Amino acid sequence: MTTLIEARAAKPRRKPVGHAMLIGGAVAALAVGAALPWIVPTKIAMSLLAQAMFDALLATSVGFLILQNGRTSFGQAAFFGLGGYTIGVLVARQWVAPELALLAALILPTAVAFLLGLVISRITGVAHAMLTLAVGQAFYEVVFRWRELAKGDDGMSFDLPARVFGFSARKLQDPAFMLVLSWTILVLVLVGLVLFTRSRVGQVAAAIRDNEERARFLGYSTVMPPALVYAIAAFIAATAGILQACYNGYIAPQMFHWSTSGFALIMAIIGGAKFIFGPAIGAIVLFYIKDFAGQFAEYWPAIVGGILVVVTLTMPRGVVGLALLLWRRGTGR
């Protein structure tokens, strides 16, 4: 049986990229991000690319759960939607200051995921996929029916406050600014995840993923690290949800829907869930394929479905895995 995460004990590990290179890469990526408004030709392209960044963040969240916990979630949209809805509802009602709303929109999904993670990390495989699917759909049904919250099915648009943290919040709906912001957040998230996987708790979580019983036998708590991974993944998904809600000034139950989770999972798999950067790259690859598909847009789900079938059957490590393989062959290592 091949699994998405292959436990290879025998092969000596490649020396991980050093901190200096990581920081160098991050600085370079941030510089590229800052230059994006001049690289990307039109406002529409910028807007679409910003949307791809939200997708990339959500896909990263799903992929991180696979990479670090070995659990496939079909309901990560729950935290994406929860982040978006928390900020949308709080800002629209003006119950609290926008800064507090932002804080709440980050903390609430993270806390929910942590508590949920304490329980559902015990469950593996297909049952886990079904369970997360059910949790996500339960949220969907609640916001769909609860018209008083945010107009249920119709979704709700809301106006951003004038100022957030002393800056003009209107900028959040400017494609160029949003593109740079979401790119920057994505880079920081990816660097943060690399650092997490190298940290002590990250290593313990990986050990639990590979063999829970042995990790427990070695004296580690096998409950907290996976729950922490759920919380971090939800934090990333919530960030994506907040960015999208602010950018569109609109929230709708679709944010919670299982197809949102499903597409994020597809991006993660196509990119390569074995790599921290894989899901984000998968999101960007899909974005460009969608751009190419342009005139066949009505067949888009079928195209994605076809790609998904081919990728999962022929390159289980995704685009990044394939690229790495080719590169290693090319350099003869």
Place this chain on the structure above:
Amino acid sequence: MLIQILNGIVYGGLLYLLAVGLVLIFGLREVVNFAHGALFMIGAYIGFSIAAMGYWWSGLLVSVFAMALVGCALDAAVFSTLRKHDHIVTVLVTFGILLILETVVTKVWGKAYLTYPVPPLLAGTVSIGGSPFPIYRLFVIAVSVAVAVSLSLWLRYTRTGLYIRAASTDARVTSMQGINVDRLSLIVVGLGTALAGLSGVVAGPLLSLSPTMGNYILIDSFIVVVIGGLGSFAGAFIAALLIGQIHNFGAVYLPWAATVLPFMLMVGILIWRPTGFAGSRT
């Protein structure tokens, strides 16, 4: 009250027809078939197209046979190659198939809601406990009971049934005993998808036809399969009846919570018993 229970059994019966197909396919191929809802939907659309010409019963037969063929093709082309892969990979592949089939349905029949007619033979109502009850709904109950009874007799008393039960417990050991599991799978997957088609046709007049009609009932039947225990036929039967009743009583007495109740039940049961109440697998 009696009417409510009967309505619950109608929905439970439809869920059973879908869930038992999922259980059959999972048992032999270890594939969680996300495309099952799409097959249900295509079954309904095929039946509808023929019923619209005035041949309701032919529609039923053609749809069931067509879906059986689709199932055999799926098994030969896709599921048989998935054996080497992890469960989650197979889930993703069937998810891809679902997206393709949904697009096909949207292209062929459009996005509009369509109304499936009730056959003239089964139109009208009967009085049960003083309240009118559509004859068609009794027919749906009869179909699911007939399927449940004949399926369990077939699995229990025939040689093929014995092989299928053996292969559902452990496909590898069964094939070591000299049983052709691939051929068995062809039959079983074909049967599973045929039941999806049957379910689609009999559900047609109760639900309205749309390209998303498969999603909602698919998730409910997943809940049934998981609650009943992956790979358990009896578990699926009981869980389908249970979810049918919850669905219906929830809609009447707790409308604000009705759609969330099955999810809550599933979360609760999985936390209590990660394998579901009659299953031994995860």
